[in-house]
Amino acid sequence: MKIAIIGVGLIGGSLGLCLKDKLGDGVYITGLCRTEKSMRRAMELGAVDLATSNLQEVVEDADIIFLSPPVLQIVPMVKKILPFLKSGAILTDAGSTKQFIWQELQKILPHDIFYIAGHPMTGKEKSGVEVADKNLFKGKAYVIAEGTGAPPEAKAKLMSVLKLTEANFLEIDIAKHDRCASIISHVPHLTAAALVTLLNDAGNDLDSCLKLVGGGFKDTTRIASSNADMWADICMTNGDAIVNHLRDLQDILGNVITAIERHDRQAIHDYFAKSKARRDKILETITFDPN
Numbered sequence: 651m652k653i654a655i656i657g658v659g660l661i662g663g664s665l666g667l668c669l670k671d672k673l674g675d676g677v678y679i680t681g682l683c684r685t686e687k688s689m690r691r692a693m694e695l696g697a698v699d700l701a702t703s704n705l706q707e708v709v710e711d712a713d714i715i716f717l718s719p720p721v722l723q724i725v726p727m728v729k730k731i732l733p734f735l736k737s738g739a740i741l742t743d744a745g746s747t748k749q750f751i752w753q754e755l756q757k758i759l760p761h762d763i764f765y766i767a768g769h770p771m772t773g774k775e776k777s778g779v780e781v782a783d784k785n786l787f788k789g790k791a792y793v794i795a796e797g798t799g800a801p802p803e804a805k806a807k808l809m810s811v812l813k814l815t816e817a818n819f820l821e822i823d824i825a826k827h828d829r830c831a832s833i834i835s836h837v838p839h840l841t842a843a844a845l846v847t848l849l850n851d852a853g854n855d856l857d858s859c860l861k862l863v864g865g866g867f868k869d870t871t872r873i874a875s876s877n878a879d880m881w882a883d884i885c886m887t888n889g890d891a892i893v894n895h896l897r898d899l900q901d902i903l904g905n906v907i908t909a910i911e912r913h914d915r916q917a918i919h920d921y922f923a924k925s926k927a928r929r930d931k932i933l934e935t936i937t938f939d940p941n
Contacts, residue, residue: 653811654709655681656727657718658692658701660774661744663782665716665815666697671784672814680708683779692779706734714808717743721883725754737762740804742812744770746831746880748795748824750887756798764804767795767824769831770817777877785816792817795824832891836884837899840892842874843881 653669655662658681666679681698682705683689689701702708709715709731717724724745741763745751748767755765772790774781792812794805813819822830845867852859885892909917 651676651714651811652678652680652712654712654715655679655698655718656708656715656731658683658688658697658779659718660777660779660781660786661770661772662716662718663692663695663697663779664784664786665718666692667695667782667784668787668815669811670696670699680712682708688779695779695782697779697782705731709739710734711736712739714740714742714811717741717745720877720879721745721747721751721887723883724751725758728755729758732758732760732763735763738804739763740800740808741765742768742808744768745887746835746884747888748827752795752798752824764800765798766800766805766808767798768812769793769795769827770815771835772817773876776875777880787815787817790817792819793827794819794821795827796821797824828888829891832888832895836888836892837895839873839876839881840885840896841899842871845871846874 651673655666658666662681666681669677669679679698679700681689681692681701682703683692683701689703692698692701700707712735715731715735717727719727724743728741741755741759742765743751745767746769748769752765752767759765770787770790770792772786772792774786792815794809809819849859849863849867850856906918906921909921
């Protein structure tokens with residue numbers, strides 16, 4: 651089997667490491683990286699058998715093409731590689747938003763090239779193949795979005811490979827995926843960045859605030875260290891859901907502001923108590939990614 655990975659960074663590199671670990675010489679993996687340094691590192695780490703900037707060499711004869719660049723680069727990349735894909739090739743991706751990609755791809759894909767939308771719900775605040783981990787997907791949610799029209803045999807072929815990651819797979823509607831991703835991933839990242847911005851705008855208090863920074867601030871804002879290109883693209887391709895949920899968050903904070911201004915201790919107590927109870931209940935059923 652030949653697998654092509656477009657974007658051998660954290661996610662693409664981790665997939666490559668996992669598949670080489672599980673399949674060895676039973677799989678041949680080619681990879682496209684942004685720089686010569688990344689290409690050399692991907693091969694040194696064993697994430698790919700061959701890394702090159704030659705698109706045709708990367709995707710020609712590939713059974714599965716795993717797309718892992720920033721979201722806005724996925725459709726332009728597919729347009730570039732289409733002339734080199736063999737009949738029956740399967741495209742899948744790691745994009746954090748799904749509707750935008752599918753709306754564009756269905757306009758250009760020939761009938762014998764299949765797209766199966768995917769989203770591994772894992773990652774780190776650092777990027778690049780240097781931080782790739784063969785166990786990155788293990789035990790984590792991995793969404794396979796419904797409704798892209800791929801035949802059952804194509805899906806079965808893809809899943810036979812992806813299941814080697816030992817992720818927890820679930821299938822949901824594309825639109826629901828984008829709404830849920832906004833709540834549990836996109837808005838939290840924007841909020842973490844906002845907290846860092848709040849600190850940075852502290853003016854004359856900044857130096858003193860920095861001396862007081864502890865584990866709470868570091869934990870809450872950890873994801874603000876994520877890749878800026880990736881998150882800008884996510885905001886551009888899932889804007890409606892993100893804006894709606896940011897406005898919901900704005901309303902929640904507005905209610906808190908009002909309660910504080912009114913010295914309504916009971917309302918503030920209830921706010922914290924309800925959120926604690928809900929989070930504690932979530933922790934009973936979900937294992938959070940320690941990374």
